[in-house]
Amino acid sequence: MKIATFNINGIGARLPRLLEWLAAAQPDVACLQEIKCQNGNFPVPALEEAGYHVLVHGQKGFNGVAILSKAPAVEIRVGLPGDDSDEQSRYLEAEIDGVRIASIYLPNGNPQPGPKFDYKLAWMARLDAHARELWKLERPVVLCGDYNVIPTDEDVYSVRAMQDDALMQPESRAAFRRLVNAGWTDAIRSRFPSGPMYTFWDYQAGAWQRDAGFRIDHLLLSPAAADRLLNAGIDRHVRGQEKASDHVPVWVELR
């Protein structure tokens, strides 16, 4: 079972690239982030024609997450619990082939300090609380998405260039560590323990050409899922295509 996460940065601009990647990579499940459209404008027919069931949690203009699956999916949760006043579409959870899977678009948090950074940290605390509930299921769970956290200095092309960014503030990293250290497996670091494993390259200043990237898209596996881990990888080549997203797909294969 191949499960992927892909921040597509706008479905309107990315549909051709997404369809090409689905056809080539053949994921059983694809968790998407930043679809940037309302539910009614998501191209469900084109994706169904490509062989996928579709769950969408959209929003006009910004944010928005979706889950595509070859097998039928049961929608478990729309939106992250813990704050009824939160109207941003950043969390969608489904049960697919006996695996609980979440598509996560964690707030960026810039500029910091400020209200956006406060929202990021509050959102991470809510995610941590919900992850602990999922943990209690003692079943295969995959929490995947754009976490907007650079976990360590090894995950960024330049610590100095990014030192004031919300993505690698000590508070952001501590919150991510608190989540992972509860017992989740960071799939990419499990497979590739060291070295740069970037998942994002900015559109600006030739970041892709000079490999000025960082690792912010993650798949966290519960013990029952980690026991089934066969392989993990990053589809770097996607970033070099015309009209590419600034993120690339990251995936795991479970037995």
Next chain:
DNA sequence: ATGCCTATGCGACATAGA
């Protein structure tokens, strides 16, 4: 110190991203 680029929207620039 800032912009660099890209996507979206009741567009003709502003906002958000990271």
